[in-house]
Amino acid sequence: xxxxxxxxxxxxxxxxxxxxxxxxxxxxxxxxxxxxxxxxxxxxxxxxxxxxxxxxxxxxxxxxxxxxxxxxxxxxxxxxxxxxxxxxxxxxxxxxxxxxxxxxxxxxxxxxxxxxxxxxxxxxxxxxxxxxxxxxxxxxxxxxxxxxxxxxxxxxxxxxxxxxxxxxxxxxxxxxxxxxxxxxxxxxxxxxxxxxxxxxxxxxxxxxxxxxxxxxxxxxxxxxxxxxxxxxxxxxxxxxxxxxxxxxxxxxxxxxxxxxxxxxxxxxxxxxxxxxxxxxxxxxxxxxxxxxxxxxxxxxxxxxxxxxxxxxxxxxxxxxxxxxxxxxxxxxxxxxxxxxxxxxxxxxxxxxxxxxxxxxxxxxxxxxxxxxxxxxxxxxxxxxxxxxxxxxxxxxxxxxxxxxxxxxxxxxxxxxxxxxxxxxxxxxxxxxxxxxxxxxxxxxxxxxxxxxxxxxxxxxxxxxxxxxxxxxxxxxxxxxxxxxxxxxxxxxxxxxxxxxxxxxxxxxxxxxxxxxxxxxxxxxxxxxxxxxxxxxxxxxxxxxxxxxxxxxxxxxxxxxxxxxxxxxxxxxxxxxxxxxxxxxxxxxxxxxxxxxxxxxxxxxxxxxxxxxxxxxxxxxxxxxxxxxxxxxxxxxxxxxxxxxxxxxxxxxxxxxxxxxxxxxxxxxxxxxxxxxxxxxxxxxxxxxxxxxxxxxxxxxxxxxxxxxxxxxxxxxxxxxxxxxxxxxxxxxxxxxxxxxxxxxxxxxxxxxxxxxxxxxxxxxxxxxxxxxxxxxxxxxxxxxxxxxxxxxxxxxxxxxxxxxxxxxxxxxxxxxxxxxxxxxxxxxxxxxxxxxxxxxxxxxxxxxxxxxxxxxxxxxxxxxxxxxxxxxxxxxxxxxxxxxxxxxxxxxxxxxxxxxxxxxxxxxxxxxxxxxxxxxxxxxxxxxxxxxxxxxxxxxxxxxxxxxxxxxxxxxxxxxxxxxxxxxxxxxxxxxxxxxxxxxxxxxxxxxxxxxxx
Numbered sequence: 001x002x003x004x005x006x007x008x009x010x011x012x013x014x015x016x017x018x019x020x021x022x023x024x025x026x027x028x029x030x031x032x033x034x035x036x037x038x039x040x041x042x043x044x045x046x047x048x049x050x051x052x053x054x055x056x057x058x059x060x061x062x063x064x065x066x067x068x069x070x071x072x073x074x075x076x077x078x079x080x081x082x083x084x085x086x087x088x089x090x091x092x093x094x095x096x097x098x099x100x101x102x103x104x105x106x107x108x109x110x111x112x113x114x115x116x117x118x119x120x121x122x123x124x125x126x127x128x129x130x131x132x133x134x135x136x137x138x139x140x141x142x143x144x145x146x147x148x149x150x151x152x153x154x155x156x157x158x159x160x161x162x163x164x165x166x167x168x169x170x171x172x173x174x175x176x177x178x179x180x181x182x183x184x185x186x187x188x189x190x191x192x193x194x195x196x197x198x199x200x201x202x203x204x205x206x207x208x209x210x211x212x213x214x215x216x217x218x219x220x221x222x223x224x225x226x227x228x229x230x231x232x233x234x235x236x237x238x239x240x241x242x243x244x245x246x247x248x249x250x251x252x253x254x255x256x257x258x259x260x261x262x263x264x265x266x267x268x269x270x271x272x273x274x275x276x277x278x279x280x281x282x283x284x285x286x287x288x289x290x291x292x293x294x295x296x297x298x299x300x301x302x303x304x305x306x307x308x309x310x311x312x313x314x315x316x317x318x319x320x321x322x323x324x325x326x327x328x329x330x331x332x333x334x335x336x337x338x339x340x341x342x343x344x345x346x347x348x349x350x351x352x353x354x355x356x357x358x359x360x361x362x363x364x365x366x367x368x369x370x371x372x373x374x375x376x377x378x379x380x381x382x383x384x385x386x387x388x389x390x391x392x393x394x395x396x397x398x399x400x401x402x403x404x405x406x407x408x409x410x411x412x413x414x415x416x417x418x419x420x421x422x423x424x425x426x427x428x429x430x431x432x433x434x435x436x437x438x439x440x441x442x443x444x445x446x447x448x449x450x451x452x453x454x455x456x457x458x459x460x461x462x463x464x465x466x467x468x469x470x471x472x473x474x475x476x477x478x479x480x481x482x483x484x485x486x487x488x489x490x491x492x493x494x495x496x497x498x499x500x501x502x503x504x505x506x507x508x509x510x511x512x513x514x515x516x517x518x519x520x521x522x523x524x525x526x527x528x529x530x531x532x533x534x535x536x537x538x539x540x541x542x543x544x545x546x547x548x549x550x551x552x553x554x555x556x557x558x559x560x561x562x563x564x565x566x567x568x569x570x571x572x573x574x575x576x577x578x579x580x581x582x583x584x585x586x587x588x589x590x591x592x593x594x595x596x597x598x599x600x601x602x603x604x605x606x607x608x609x610x611x612x613x614x615x616x617x618x619x620x621x622x623x624x625x626x627x628x629x630x631x632x633x634x635x636x637x638x639x640x641x642x643x644x645x646x647x648x649x650x651x652x653x654x655x656x657x658x659x660x661x662x663x664x665x666x667x668x669x670x671x672x673x674x675x676x677x678x679x680x681x682x683x684x685x686x687x688x689x690x691x692x693x694x695x696x697x698x699x700x701x702x703x704x705x706x707x708x709x710x711x712x713x714x715x716x717x718x719x720x721x722x723x724x725x726x727x728x729x730x731x732x733x734x735x736x737x738x739x740x741x742x743x744x745x746x747x748x749x750x751x752x753x754x755x756x757x758x759x760x761x762x763x764x765x766x767x768x769x770x771x772x773x774x775x776x777x778x779x780x781x782x783x784x785x786x787x788x789x790x791x792x793x794x795x796x797x798x799x800x801x802x803x804x805x806x807x808x809x810x811x812x813x814x815x816x817x818x819x820x821x822x823x824x825x826x827x828x829x830x831x832x833x834x835x836x837x838x839x840x841x842x843x844x845x846x847x848x849x850x851x852x853x854x855x856x857x858x859x860x861x862x863x864x865x866x867x868x869x870x871x872x873x874x875x876x877x878x879x880x881x882x883x884x885x886x887x888x889x890x891x892x893x894x895x896x897x898x899x900x901x902x903x904x905x906x907x908x909x910x911x912x913x914x915x916x917x918x919x920x921x922x923x924x925x926x927x928x929x930x931x932x933x934x935x936x937x938x939x940x941x942x943x944x945x946x947x948x949x950x951x952x953x954x955x956x957x958x959x960x961x962x963x964x965x966x967x968x969x970x971x972x973x974x975x976x977x978x979x980x981x982x983x984x985x986x987x988x989x990x991x992x993x994x995x996x997x998x
Contacts, residue, residue, distance in 0.1 A: 024279050027257050035253030042245040053234040058190055061227045065188035065203025067515070068220045069176070072115050074490070074513050075101035076129070076218060078209035081117065084128055090148045091134055102131035102218075108425055110418060111223040113200060114144075117207065118152050119216040120177045125152035128216060176204035176217035184214050192224035199224040212488045229411035240403060243300065250287050257283065301402035303384070308396050310334050321380060321404050323373030342369035342377055349382070356385055357395050367405060379409040432528035434466075437521055438514060441465035444523065453508075453530045455501035466526075471497040471505055489514040491524075498528070506532050548632040550601055551608035559631035559639050563691040566643055570684045579651045581640040581658070582680040582698035586710045588636035591673055599668045603675060604636065606666045611638065614661045615654070639695065651683060655713045663711070676711035678702055686716060700724045726772075730780055731787050733769060738792055743767055745800050746970035750821070750941065750963045753955050760819035760854065762963065763801040764970050765793070790825040798822050798839065802846035802853070804973045811977055821854040821884060826861040829869050836875040854882040854905065859890075859897055870901060877902045884941070889929070898936055905961070906933045910944025913964075917949040927957050934958065 080098035089095050102115040115131040132145040152173075172187035184206030192199040201224040207216045301318025305311075312332040319326045322340065329336075341349060345368035356364035363385045369377040384400020426433055432450030434443055442465045451458050454469060461469075481491045492511030499505050512526030546558040554562070569575035585607060592600040611630045629641040640658075645651055658679070665672045680701030682694050701716035703724060708714060737743060747761040767775045784790040801820050808816035828835055843850055855876065862869045862885075873883055884905035885897070889912050898906070912926055926942075933940040942954050945964030954962055 028279075028283065031253045031257035034256055035249050038249040038252065039246060042249065046245070050234055050237075054231055057227065057230045057234060061201065061230075062188040062190060062203070065201055065220065065222060066186040066205065067203075068109065068112065068222065069188070069203035069205035069218055070186055070513060070515065072102055072105055072220055073205040073207045073218045074511075075105060076117060076207050077101075078207065078215055081128060081207065082209070082215055085149055087148050087150075090145075095129070095148070099129045099131055102129060106131045108421060110421065111226060111414065112220055113223060114221040115218065116146060117216050117218045118173065118177065125173065125177065126150065127152060172202065172204045173217065173219060176206050176219075178206065178214055184217060192228055199228055201227060208488045208490065212484060226411045226414055229407045233405075233408040233411070236403070236408075240300070250290065254283070254287055302399070303402065304387075304397065304399045305334075305384075306397055312337055318402050321402060322370045322378055340370050342371070345369050353384075353398070356398070364400075367409075378404060379406045381405045432508070432530065434526050434528065436466050436524050436526065438524050439522060441467050449530075450528060453500070453506055453532075454498065460501075469498050471499060485514055485524075492526075495531070506530060507535050551605055551632050553608050553611075553638075554629050554631040556631065556633055556639075559629055559633070559641060560691050560695070562629045563641055563694060566641060567684075567691055567694070575643065576646045577648070577651075577684050579640075579642040579645065579654075579681060579683040580694050580698045581642070581655065581713075582633075582682075582695065582702040583638040583640065583658075583677045584702050584706065585636040585638075585662075585675045585677050586706075587673075587675050591668070591675065595668065595671060595673070599671070599673075602668050603666055603673060604632070606668070607636075607638070607662070607675070608632065610661050611640065611658075614658050615640065615642070633695075639698070648683065648685065651681070655679060655681065659711070659713065678705035678710050679713035680705060681713055681715045683715075697721070727783060729772065730769075730775060731783050733772075734780060734784060734787065734789055734793075737767065737769070738789065738796055742769060743793075743796065744972065745797065745804065746972060747804070747817075747820070747976050748963055748970040749817070749967050750961055751967050753951075753959055753962055758817055759961060760821060761817045761976065762821040762856070763797055763804075763823075765797050785825060785827060788827060791827045791831070794823070794825055794828050795838070795842070798842050799846070800973075802843055802848045804976075805852060806847050807973070808977060815977060817976075819852050819854050819882065821856050823856045823886065824861075826864050829857065829861055829872060830865060835872055836879065839876070839881070840879060850876075850880040851882070854884055856884045856886040856907065858886050859888065862897065862901065873902050887943075895932075898932070898938070903938055905939045905941050907941045907943050908959075910964075913942050913944045913950055913954070916953050917947070923953065923957075926954075926959075930957050930959050934960070 077098055080094055084095055084098060102117075106112050106115050116127060117129040118125050119128055127146040127150045128148060130146040134143070134145050136144040138144055172189055175187035176184045178184035186203070186205040188203040189201045192201050200221045203220045203222070204217050206214050207218055209215050301321055302315045303318055304313045306313075310333060312334070314326060314329055314332060316326045319329050338346060349366055349368050352364040352366040356362045363383060365381070365383045367379060367381050369379055372378050381403040382400060383403075384398055386395040386397070387399045388397040389395045426445075427447050429447055429449055432453070433445075433447045434450050435445040436443055443462050446458060446461050448458075451461055454461060456464070477494065481494065485491045490511070490513050493509050494511075495507055496510050497505040498508050507530075509529040509531050510526060512524050514522060514524050517523050546555060546561075547553070548555045563578075563580065566575060566578040570578055585603075588600065588603065591603055608630070615628045615630060628643055629639075631639045631641075633639045642651060642654060645654070659677065662675075662677045665674045667673075680698040680703070682698040682701065686697070697716040700720045701714045704716075704720045705712050705714040714720075744766050746764050746766055748764060749758050750760045750762060751757070752759040765777060767777075767780055769775050781790070784793050801822050805816070805820045824835075831838070839853075839855075840850065843853060857869075876883065882904040883902060884907055885901070885903045886907050887909045888906050889909045908926065908929060912922060912929075915922055916926055930940045939960045940958075941961040941963065942950075942959050943963060945951055945954065945962045945966045947966060950964075951962065951966060
């Protein structure tokens with residue numbers, strides 16, 4: 001009986017225990033079901049939030065990349081971009097000017113790594129511009145900068161095309177270039193790319209020229225670390241949000257389970273209390289393990305603060321955030337914790353904790369910096385709350401978590417820095433920048449450079465629309481700009497005028513771009529450059545380009561413009577007469593050489609002043625059809641256009657008045673300067689086809705006036721052109737002829753009138769032109785002096801004469817002349833002490849004794865520079881060279897030159913010898929002259945002796961030497977020895993016999 005009862009009890013207990021387990025399993029299943037459903041619901045919500053934030057971040061970053069690319073495209077100069085196609089143009093001046101705006105943008109925006117432009121060439125993409133530093137190298141040592149017209153291949157480019165997928169039409173760069181003939185649109189990559197430079201993303205935008213034609217695309221490579229960090233932050237926040245929710249859901253599940261188990265256990269408490277406790281312990285352990293795994297997955301550090309012991313307990317993850325182990329921070333007192341907190345952040349953290357303690361159940365959250373064991377600062381996000389209080393509600397335990405947010409903070413600081421830089425560029429830009437709502441025209445943002453010229457305040461301008469400050473302009477131009485915006489999203493650059501607050505206006509150069517803002521509005525960024533100073537400068541440059549800077553007179557360009565107008569007016573019958581006067585001022589070069597260029601400039605200003613006073617001249621550069629014009633043509637040449645005369649007699653009166661006004665001397669810095677004018681005249685009565693021909697004819701007439709004696713006016717005729725043409729031909733040929741067989745020397749004998757023997761010869765130059773024939777020395781010598789070739793010609797004459805002299809003495813020293821005379825020009829005298837060295841070097845090379853050379857110089861040439869000439873002569877005399885004064889009697893014939901200058905021979909000019917046999921007064925002059933010369937210890941020599949009667953008179957007057965055709969014509973070098981006679985031959989007797997005088 002007992003056994004049965006015991007057995008029955010045991011059976012009943014087993015049933016109840018099985019029921020308790022059944023109810024426990026049921027409660028556990030329900031709890032798990034509720035927990036899983038709740039976690040799935042919360043997880044789905046958090047995943048949706050994460051997906052939404054990730055999509056937003058991607059969209060915003062792609063918009064940022066597109067905006068950078070569009071900004072870079074706006075900086076590209078289409079004209080310069082189109083001109084750069086050859087590899088050798090890399091970094092040349094045009095390349096640098098084209099790429100400089102992109103380089104400035106690259107420097108201004110810190111996260112931009114590369115900016116470059118490409119074009120579509122057939123089926124290839126080629127580089128044009130690259131804003132990379134030419135000196136920078138890639139990690140493998142290659143230049144970072146891409147070459148002009150280099151091929152854009154995925155294997156050779158830095159970054160962009162590594163993200164190109166199989167369908168190339170979806171490549172951002174091809175979208176920007178306009179694949180398959182479509183119009184290019186701005187595009188960007190949506191995934192970062194990693195390489196040795198880091199993580200990058202690229203944006204591309206098409207480049208259009210002023211006509212809206214696409215000419216290429218611009219690419220911008222941007223550091224993607226910000227983008228990646230923001231995605232990571234979104235992910236971490238999602239995970240961080242999931243952790244507390246999971247904890248709460250787990251706690252809720254546990255609570256639900258306990259309630260359910262407790263409710264079921266109430267009926268079976270006596271039977272399965274032990275099993276229920278064991279099951280609850282197992283479930284609790286599992287929940288703790290799952291909670292620990294969740295916390296570990298979120299990399300969240302846990303801390304607890306016991307206010308009673310004033311110590312903190314932190315887990316391994318909390319300690320690892322700042323480079324420690326948890327054992328290193330045990331114990332962690334409040335003071336030690338505070339020493340780890342950044343001093344700037346500690347007050348805010350203490351305040352947040354104090355507010356949480358005061359509110360008891362309030363959760364505090366704050367960001368602050370902790371010092372890492374390596375010395376740098378780690379940003380953490382702390383969450384915590386009061387966990388336990390005493391019976392008087394005084395908190396004594398707080399707990400919470402730490403999350404490392406350094407990466408997020410770095411991204412935020414970088415974004416803030418980029419925004420600050422952009423704001424600085426915006427505010428400090430020297431040109432006006434404005435953001436306008438395209439629909440309303442209202443200003444949304446303006447910088448100081450936009451505000452200042454208008455006279456409004458920033459607040460006033462932000463209440464206005466763009467239409468309030470612009471002046472009305474050409475409707476066609478306005479339509480063109482509207483069409484440009486619709487077609488290319490760009491407008492300008494074009495000029496317009498803005499209204500100031502005071503009603504005045506000023507010119508601006510306007511350009512801009514249309515885009516959509518974050519609110520979906522169509523807005524326009526515009527650049528309005530105040531070009532007032534540029535306009536003023538343009539007007540000044542235009543005036544300067546038409547006016548002579550020194551004198552303030554019209555310049556050549558303006559004169560020719562007005563002369564062309566006058567010619568047309570006369571041809572059309574609107575004007576009766578015009579005249580062109582070409583003025584060249586005598587002795588101007590001498591003023592420059594002696595008084596300096598400042599004095600020369602002052603003389604030109606004084607001349608201009610007199611010309612203005614003499615004529616009703618129009619100085620303005622505006623078109624004046626009927627006024628007179630005075631212009632400086634260049635150097636000391638002036639042009640006058642007379643338009644207000646109706647008769648030729650009026651022109652003559654004006655010329656006489658000009659000559660009279662220009663004749664008085666000028667006071668130049670205290671020195672009296674004489675500079676008369678030679679004037680060439682051309683009037684409309686003389687045929688001329690163009691303004692250039694008129695000026696050319698006046699120039700020819702001016703040279704004729706100079707040739708005729710200066711200080712006079714000469715009207716043009718065709719004979720002058722013929723003479724000038726011959727002169728130009730001679731001058732041109734002279735350059736080529738010197739040193740060739742076109743020039744030759746002939747020698748005229750100089751006879752000793754006492755012995756009748758040959759004493760010496762004078763070297764004379766002759767020119768046989770292959771086309772013009774024989775050219776007389778009286779024609780080509782002045783031209784050689786004007787063209788400054790006389791020194792070269794003189795050097796050639798000396799070399800040839802010295803070689804001829806040496807050759808004669810080598811052939812027959814007894815019959816050869818004792819000396820040879822060579823003429824020296826003014827240009828050679830101007831060389832001063834350098835000329836003797838040159839002469840002596842020439843004689844030395846030829847092997848000729850300096851005592852056998854006599855140099856002849858005219859009084860006019862000597863007195864052009866008396867001091868230099870005297871020094872030159874003395875040096876030559878010291879070296880043994882003889883000196884002769886040529887043409888005595890034709891100049892001032894000053895006795896001073898005979899007394900002070902070391903001449904050996906004085907040559908009496910042929911003009912005195914010509915009439916010596918018939919003019920008794922002239923005979924007396926020659927007698928006195930010969931006597932004076934001989935008394936001064938010099939030798940007298942008569943030139944141009946052609947008749948026996950002249951020879952007889954000169955002998956009777958005691959003249960020592962003579963030369964002329966009477967003794968024979970000048971002969972060639974080879975003929976001189978044959979023409980000479982033996983010593984003792986009386987050439988005078990022989991000549992007299994030939995002329996019937998013996």
